[in-house]
Amino acid sequence: ARNLPREDGAFGFTSATAEDIDVFRSIVGEEGLVTDAEDLVPYNTDWMKKWSGSSRVVVLPKTTVQVSRVLAHCHARAIAVVPQGGNTGLVGGSIPTRDEVILSTSRLNEIVAFDAAGGVLTCGAGCVLEALDAYLTPRGHCVPLDLGAKGTCQIGGNVSTNAGGVRVMRYGALRASVLGLEVVLADGTVLDLLRTNRKDNTGYDLKQLFIGAEGTLGVVTKVAIATPPRPTAVSVAILKCPNFDVVLQLFALAKTALGEILSAVELMDSLAVETAMARCPGLKRPMELEDGAFAVLLETSGSCEEHDKAKMGALLDRAFAAEIVDDGVIAQDMSQAADLWAIREHVPVAAATGGYQYKYDVSVPIPRFYELVRAVRRRFQELSLAEDRAAAFGYGHLGDGNLHLNVVCARKDDEVLRALEPFVFDWVVAAGGSISAEHGVGQHKRAFLGLQKGPEALALMAAIKRAFDPRGILNPGKVLPDDPVSQ
Ligand code: FAD
Numbered sequence: 001a002r003n004l005p006r007e008d009g010a011f012g013f014t015s016a017t018a019e020d021i022d023v024f025r026s027i028v029g030e031e032g033l034v035t036d037a038e039d040l041v042p043y044n045t046d047w048m049k050k051w052s053g054s055s056r057v058v059v060l061p062k063t064t065v066q067v068s069r070v071l072a073h074c075h076a077r078a079i080a081v082v083p084q085g086g087n088t089g090l091v092g093g094s095i096p097t098r099d100e101v102i103l104s105t106s107r108l109n110e111i112v113a114f115d116a117a118g119g120v121l122t123c124g125a126g127c128v129l130e131a132l133d134a135y136l137t138p139r140g141h142c143v144p145l146d147l148g149a150k151g152t153c154q155i156g157g158n159v160s161t162n163a164g165g166v167r168v169m170r171y172g173a174l175r176a177s178v179l180g181l182e183v184v185l186a187d188g189t190v191l192d193l194l195r196t197n198r199k200d201n202t203g204y205d206l207k208q209l210f211i212g213a214e215g216t217l218g219v220v221t222k223v224a225i226a227t228p229p230r231p232t233a234v235s236v237a238i239l240k241c242p243n244f245d246v247v248l249q250l251f252a253l254a255k256t257a258l259g260e261i262l263s264a265v266e267l268m269d270s271l272a273v274e275t276a277m278a279r280c281p282g283l284k285r286p287m288e289l290e291d292g293a294f295a296v297l298l299e300t301s302g303s304c305e306e307h308d309k310a311k312m313g314a315l316l317d318r319a320f321a322a323e324i325v326d327d328g329v330i331a332q333d334m335s336q337a338a339d340l341w342a343i344r345e346h347v348p349v350a351a352a353t354g355g356y357q358y359k360y361d362v363s364v365p366i367p368r369f370y371e372l373v374r375a376v377r378r379r380f381q382e383l384s385l386a387e388d389r390a391a392a393f394g395y396g397h398l399g400d401g402n403l404h405l406n407v408v409c410a411r412k413d414d415e416v417l418r419a420l421e422p423f424v425f426d427w428v429v430a431a432g433g434s435i436s437a438e439h440g441v442g443q444h445k446r447a448f449l450g451l452q453k454g455p456e457a458l459a460l461m462a463a464i465k466r467a468f469d470p471r472g473i474l475n476p477g478k479v480l481p482d483d484p485v486s487q
Pocket residue numbers: 047082083084085086087088089090092093094105125146147148149152153154155156157158159160161162163164165166214215216218219220221348349438439442475478
């Protein structure tokens with residue numbers, strides 16, 4: 001956020017003044033503004049309470065035209081803007097680094113159209129993911145992504161982070177399901193890429209640039225997304241594996257035995273499960289899990305209950321016979337299935353309950369999925385950081401090679417942080433993984449992006465940023481290691 005050329009030739013961003021707020025009011029009305037100090041707090045703070053900004057105004061446009069007018073004004077005045085959806089991001093991308101204007105998409109929550117024959121849903125960026133799924137359920141479809149924050153995150157935020165979650169194994173990354181976007185560029189230009197066709201080979205696929213751009217290239221205002229038919233037969237099991245080697249064997253067996261109906265393979269180590277059990281009242285313990293054991297959640301989704309149940313049963317028989325699995329629970333109905341999923345979904349909630357946490361969302365080669373957790377524990381031991389000071393556990397989307405390493409501490413602890421960074425990122429890069437699998441870069445990882453991407457790639461990213469946002473007003477201090485406008 002340095003050296004931004006303003007219209008008057010000076011450098012630096014302009015803070016929004018009372019006059020600017022009057023302009024915003026004239027565009028979005030009083031009901032579309034938040035300026036009260038107390039009401040601003042949740043917009044200025046992230047879900048984990050790690051990052052905080054000092055924005056003095058949140059603008060909540062109701063239409064694309066309003067977004068366009070707000071951005072045109074900010075562009076002319078060199079006022080920096082942070083796009084914000086449900087504010088559930090885990091890398092600080094939706095939080096101002098100082099007093100940027102927050103542009104919340106919460107009121108862009110209209111369902112525009114649903115084409116039942118094609119399964120294409122077109123909606124405003126501010127639609128909450130769970131609300132979209134509820135809209136699609138009676139229509140026999142579902143959203144092709146699911147994540148623990150579904151009750152709060154918005155589809156525009158999901159697109160802007162290229163969110164992953166627990167359905168990637170079945171439907172691929174979100175970018176595979178996004179058919180079209182409407183985006184407002186930094187200067188207020190409305191870019192209509194809102195196609196609904198599955199196939200469109202007409203040159204550069206511009207919409208892909210905005211997917212995962214974390215609000216640095218434009219504000220997504222509408223999304224057209226392919227929605228698959230809702231599976232009519234779903235079965236869920238949680239199985240206990242005594243060690244990680246057999247987890248890998250179970251994964252291989254599940255892929256061959258369940259084939260096309262396998263829809264999720266999630267892993268939790270024993271400390272992840274115990275932390276969820278201890279901190280989230282109401283969870284039902286499926287089985288005892290001794291230290292060092294793993295819980296693997298398997299889900300199948302298909303269209304013939306009898307066939308799918310028989311396949312799951314056969315898998316369990318083989319897994320028990322081969323001593324890959326020594327305990328387990330298979331859900332008998334949807335309510336039990338929800339109870340099993342609740343354990344997995346509550347692990348991040350548990351990590352955020354009390355104390356402080358350090359989170360690493362990384363891609364690793366599947367055979368090495370759990371190695372990083374062990375490496376971090378060893379490092380803590382070497383540095384004499386006791387487990388009651390820094391407890392590391394691992395869980396995540398085994399099926400996608402996406403590990404979530406969480407370290408929970410009693411309080412913010414700089415020594416623990418120094419032990420973790422850049423150690424974790426160096427380890428992941430050396431292992432051939434990615435320092436961000438699904439959560440993005442945001443504020444957290446921008447300084448480490450150079451470990452992952454070479455100078456040529458970073459220069460191209462900076463050139464793209466300049467082409468879309470020449471004054472650098474969109475989400476400064478995020479994603480790119482340097483402010484490209486200053487170069
Ligand atoms: P926000 O947090 O508001 O914003 C995220 C980023 O996108 C920011 O950089 C913001 O500036 C930008 N942005 C938001 N809306 C727009 C827009 N309309 N136009 C342009 N830029 C925009 N993530 C996963 O990938 N997989 C998971 O399994 C998962 N599970 C989670 C579980 C919990 C309990 C929590 C709290 C989070 C989880 N997340 C997960 C992270 C988070 O929910 C996702 O990143 C989600 O996609 C963010 O959506 P949001 O609407 O909250 O976006």
